[in-house]
Amino acid sequence: MQINERTEDNIPIVSIVGDIDLESSPKLRAFLKPKSSQKTPRLLLDFAQVTYIDSSGLATLIEYFQAVQGFGGKLALSSLTPRVKNVFEIVRLEQIFSLHPDIPSALAALKA
Amino acid sequence: MSETKHKSPYAVEVRGLSRSFGPRKILADVSFQLKHGEILTIMGGSGCGKSTLLRHIIGSLKPDSGEIYIDGTETTKLDDEEFSKVRKRFGMLFQTGALFNSMTVGENVALPILESSDVAPHIADLVVKLKLELVGLTGFENLKPAQISGGMKKRVAMARALALDPDLLFCDEPTSGLDPVMTSVIDTLTVDLTRKLGMSAIVVTHDMTSAFRIATQMVFLFEGRVVATGTPEEIKANPNPILQQFINGYADGPIPLKLSKDDYLKRLLQS
Secondary structure (H helix, E strand, O other), X not given: OEEEEEEEXXXXXXXXXXXXXXXXXXXXXXXXXXXXXXXXXXXXXXXXXXXXXXXXXXXXXXHHHHHHHHXXXXXXXXXXXXXXXXXXXXXXXHHOOEEEOOHHHHHHHHHO | OOXXXXXXXXXXXXEEEEEEEOOEEEEEEEEEEEEOOOEEEEEOOOOOOHHHHHHHHOOOOOOOEEEEXXXXXXXXXXXXXXXXXXXXXXXXXXOOOOOOOOOOHHHHHHHHHHHHOOOOHHHHHHHHHHHHHHOOOOOOOOOOHHHOOHHHHHHHHHHHHOOOOOOXXXXXXXXXXXXXXHHHHHHHHHHHHHHHHOOEEEEEEOOHHHHHHHOOEEEEEEOOEEEEEEOHHHHHXXXXXXXXXXXXXXXOOOOOOOOOHHHHHHHHHOO
């Protein structure tokens, strides 16, 4: 799994490439830890190139989301493939995460 | 259930599997295939060899002859260390649940996660919550198995079987002891995991309602032999009298009771 970060309109856009699984989710967790400790106000996770996410990956996102709620920040996810979206939906996480079809709509939600 | 390319069109393939215990033949030339993303139910009466067949597939028993392939890898030839790599890809729900009574529900579900990775305890706790929600047991993580019903134990065992997001799920009587509503919840979950996430499953059952609700393929065993295979529609239409007696639950038919009445009386009067 690779993590690439860029900034657009002062919003970090984090593109994740590959599988988020038991092996790689600690890397994502390590990446997100400073974001929560710095209370990053808005963060966009681009899932366009995420090929798979397992439960440890979902748990890593939930943990970050818990932190975001704690400091009143915002988190949006964009461009989930249908299969990855199914993983969220099977445990009803689409009800808590802000999921968007593409980066522009996710950015718009974060700016709102 | 990672998006790895499959090596074989079949998640599981069993070829000519035979096994005897002493003079008793338990499995005789059993063959079938399970395609990826499908659910195969193995049906048959008590003692017909269903669970023994499953124990061969999960590597707990070795056959006298025949082969088993999991995604193209012949597992019957693997040693324990090699098989443990294959085992990581599948989850197993045992007939008895096989929970550790000294551990809480949450610790039981977390066990495979903590054993197989260095995942942080907080992450494991969250995964446990996700899995318990799947089986309708949110909030039960701190109870001990002795404090919950048999049906709940079965569901905890299901949550544990799913803890590592397996490609392949093996279930031995997953709905026995569950009420009709919870049976439906577990059936729906099994179907969702296969249709939405691409998991494959082999479910041993003699619950016909459940079997016909979830199966895409069925295998019917009688006295260790495959009597019929096919889709649920093909099985329903199969005129085999043994099969029809079983799926319709008739008391009378070709399936013998343990002994016929005559045998019983003769044996009773033997000196």
